[in-house]
Amino acid sequence: MFPLARIRDRTFGRLAPLMKQRRVRRVSAAVLFFVLLTTLLAVQFVPDKVNLKEGQVSPVQVSAPRSVVFEDKGKTEELREQAAAAVRPQYDRDPLVSGTVQRDIANTIAAIKDIQSDPKASQQNRVDRLKSDLPFTLPAATLAVLAQPASGSLDQVERAVNGLVAQVMETEQGVTPDKLDSIKKNLCDQVDRLQFSASYQNLAEGLINHYLRPNSFYNADKTHLLKQAAMNTVQPQMVTIKRNEIILRPGDVVTRDSLAKMEALGLVQPGLSWRMFAGSALLVALLMMVVLLYLHQQNREIYLQAGHLYLLGIIVVVVLAIAKAIVAINLPQWPELGALFGFMVPVAAAGMLIAILLDSQVAMLVVSVISFILTLMIDGQVNFGIVALVGGFAGVYSVSKLSQRGDLARAGVFTSAANVVAILIMGLLGNNPFGLVLTSALIFGLINGILSSVLTIGALPYLESAFGITSAVHLLELSQPSNPLLKRLLTEAPGTYHHSIIVGNLAEAAAEAVGGESLLVRVGAYYHDIGKIKRPYFFIENQMSEENPHDKIAPSLSTLILTSHVKDGVELAKEYKLPKAVVDIVEQHHGSGLCSYFYHKAMENGGPDNINEDEFRYEGPKPQTREAAIVLLADSVEAAVRSLHNPTLGRVEGMVRKIIKDKLMDGQLDECDLTFRDLDTIAAAFMQVLSGIFHSRIEYPDLNKELERRKARGVGARKQSSRKSAGG
Template identity: 45%
Template sequence: MRRMSFLLDLKKSFKRIFASEVIQNSKIRRSVLALGIFLSITLIMTIDFIPNAVKLEVGEVARQDIVAPITTTYVDKKKTQEMKQKAAEEVIKVWRTDPAISRKVQNDIRGFFNIIRKYQELEIPPNEISQISGDVSPLTFEEKVKMIQREVDFEISPEEIELALKQDPETLDNLEKYLKELILSYLDKGIQPSYLENIKTKIAMNIENTNYSTPIKGLLTTIADQVVQPNLVLDVEETRRRQEEAMAKVAPVERTIKQGEIIIRSGNVVTEEDIAILEALGLRRPQINFRTISGLIVIIFILMAVTIYYLYQYHPKLFKDENSLLLLGLLSILILIIAKLFTLFRLSNTGYLVPIAAVSILISILLDSMIAIVFTTVLSFLIVIITGGDASVGAVLLVSGITGVFSVSEVSQRSDLVRAGFFVSGAAALTIFAYSLTQPLNWVEVLKFTSWGIINGILAAIMTNGLLPYLENVFGITSAVKLLELANPNQPLLKKLLMEAPGTYHHSILVGNLVEAAADKVGADSLLARVGAYYHDIGKIKRPYFFSDNQFGGENPHDKLSPGLSTLIIKSHVKDGVEMAKKYKLPKPIIDIIQQHHGTNLISFFYQEALKDEKYENVNEDEFRYEGPKPQTREAALIMLADITEAAVRSKGFNRSNHNRIEGLVRELIRKKLEEGQLDECDLTLKDLDKIATSFTKVLTGIYHYRIEYPENIAREMKGVQVVNGDSHK
């Protein structure tokens, strides 16, 4: 009841708004309604793009879970910098050869051997050469060694110097040449500082593989170890340039945070990475994301414009019905709010749970199945955006919604809505299962998501059954489900009609058969016509015996009344029927049929009686007519024609060659109503009237066909057989 009250209050609010003089124009009212729906949907879609500030610093403890309000992708600066640094480190350094190093190495080798040669020839110390006195003593071998050791630029042992001094000039020349060639062979290839020790080892191995004596090998190894230097110098600028190029080629490391994902759990210490995510989501310094909001507004505008144009182009009658437009808007807003609420559960693929099929089924039942499919498509797209889902969510929503529409194409009772829910569950679960197989999910996750499809259908069935009665009553829409319920003979009003006015009940059933057969021929709503026929004469319940249907050969009360009073009683059954229909809360289309089924017909019998009665000097024909209005719909017109046709044919009591006589009477009655203008305000054509006459004739002929009269003895025998069989009612 509270839900009903809320919906009624909401509808009254819209009516109060639309009742103002400023927006009496229907186009303005529809524009205001569309704007309201547009703003509501926009608010639902963009509310998460206005985040609340999260005041946390590195090292603090989070007091509550921090959840991502939207799905966003950001550049992880720390990871990106690490990748760039790694790329720079992997760049091969650029080295250039320094020719001065090669010259210096050669000079060092040449200088060592020249010093050896000089002291081999020197007999006196160099500083005493200028003295010519005879008391200068010659250099000893040990003195030469010491002097050479002081003059050589690198460290070398006295023993190795002694060994060098003892070599003949030719050997010295060969050793110098060999050592130069050996070291230059490595210098020509280039020696990096980091490889110097490795090169020295290789040079030593080369020397070791020669035929020189061991002491000579040691001498050469020492000299080589002392003079060899790296001749490759790092080209800093070129290396830096190449490193920068490599770093520039590194793609930014992107990370996607999905809506509803927990960023920081309660009790965890906040890290730099957490702060980076908060910054990316705009939660540290909340700013309105005008760019994203603008994009969503444009998307919503485009989808609404397409939908409105579809209604304008293909459903112009509904497009002008503000009541139906309001219903479509409220259902759309409702399902989007539900989708938004599901995002609070912080589950992946929450879109699987949104029962969009409920809206699809409600629109299909209350309005039109094609409109339901269009709205299902549009709403599926919006729900995917709200829930941050992917193509699989959109597919599940679309499949479940369309399945819901198809599953209620032939609904006959409310229990069929439960069956529709099972169909939706199966379709959604199967779609989710198929998509899950294409993803790297384990079987537990596959089964979990598949179960969500089943839950989706159950929620859709519950939501549909719960909302349908309220929407029917609040918006005054008569659904097929409602009509089928009213057609049930156990309805209180029909039972009352059967018990208190049985003749009228039987007549109404026959009229229902007539209009149902004809409605299919002329494009009318056969279900509405049949149910309307059942209730069109309920006003006769108030005074049943004043109508010939219920007199059963007894005294006619009109014999004691004046024609004027009898006319008032006859006419009153329409007004009484409308009041009774409102009391029992029958839908407006049924009430309209009750009010229009006699149009402004003349009650000719009592009118003629009044003309004959001398008490009436001036007989006003309008006083003997029903108050109307004339039938406004095909269904009401069909019931008017079926009402008079059935009564007329029944009153004739045909019992011979009925078909032609019935057809003639039917066509004559329809022609008279056409000439009297009773059909002017409905959209039946002459071709439709011909189809109606043919259909009525076929049904009436089947009811009032010629029956043979059984001989009396056969009748007695048949009666005896029935009694013996224990069935005296057959």
């Protein structure tokens, strides 16, 4: 135990510092997601197909879930082999061989005749000469007979043997090497029927066995070409399977034809081969590389944030795992509907989550990748991938501009409608029964959209919290007046609340004008002064009476009270668990700006030599983002314009541009990415909002004079009426 414990501690002790390295963590996460995705794509966890072999008895009924036309490759190959076997081997004939053989036979017969007709030679001498001159061996008795003159018998043998040789060599195929022995035997049998004497029969058979040789030789290339041509004439054997056609019944023996039909329908459970696993691994690696390259080129912010990459990986793995589970569902009672469960895969949930949390364009890319993988998971059925793609794009589009939380529910409805239309189109293209198409479109399309919306709403808070992402949905919740912190601001510091609302309007308009996050800016403006809740009456907008508490304390203390609302606001924001982006705006909305009123007041009281300017500045930091800088400018502009006694449009615009210039010259905008053009655009956006607040009004007449005029008019009317009555 102790050695194992030491080994474990030593191993983890070495790995712990290594895992803290950023690159190691990213590579480890990439490997983990790679393994998970490859496993989901290649491994069938819940077998939804039969595992039958040829010759096996089927225990279940197998029906065709859809119509399909496929090539029976086994039957086609069998017919092609038969066509190739019907082609006869091709031989090249040598026309000179037949003549040569016949001449050799004739020369041998002539030599025998010469020996027989030699009158000087004795019998033994002729036998010896025959024995030495003949190229083949004959029995001694046969040689003794051949040594005696019998030219007529030799002529008969010559004619018979040459006739047989010529006959067999001039056939269509001729004499081939492989058939030489059988042809020799056949010719010898024919010689036996010619009724020669035994000696001359032996001579004829010897001539045939010795001189007969092949005159046709096998041409492999020509034979191969003819066989190939014959195979090419065989057309592919196409087999048509109708929907609901019974392939096998319980108790039927699995044949080659039935097995081919099940393979064409994708009903046969394939074994996990190394080729399949390797192909899936390479495909997953390729798709991961495509996504990472896109992020590196088009969205470097997400690429550099490891948490964002982990978020993408988790969403893709979870959605594909749900897809794997849905596709594995089997309904033996309704095989037609069970085969369409792939339409329920909530790919739109992945698109909506990524669009809300990260980026809409990245969401489109991920939806495309998931749809492609889903197509491969469901045996390459493109209709499921297309429906997933359409539904995913619809989900991304429907949440691209969220304005309230109810938009998520409407996004589900929009996604359902898109899925219904896509399923209808794919069903009509597949030539399926219209009733089944309509039913599947309504059922699966609606379920898909609702499931996607439910998954998005349910997973969103957890993903936001886990990865520290502030989504538009969370910001919308924070912008509601019913939020507890905003309620406190309204009741405890009402002037600050209304000031924050106007600042929010100004900042939102400016953010939209320069392409910033307008919703974040509006929410940040609502909460930027929440620190004033702690001491509301020390801020002029909350003072109901003419008494100002700052008149009774030193400027330095007033400055301390004013500047502390930033720190108090940050503490309150963290207490109420506001997002970090909003907390940053609360902390940076004054930057390191100068409390100029109290600074100048202190200068008047104590003299410039005794005053340290840094003591009258906010602690900072300066705005780090354009959103925080816009809130800083909007806050300063609203307070300054509100202090104007005669706020005409000209004076308001002059004040707006002066405030922006002062903040720029004071260095408060040095650490954000606003440009001079942005500042000019922001000033114009501020004026557009302020012009609606400080527009010119109709000058109403003096009410006292109007009442006197109406009273005098009424008295005159009564006198005139009484005169008319008297005259009547």
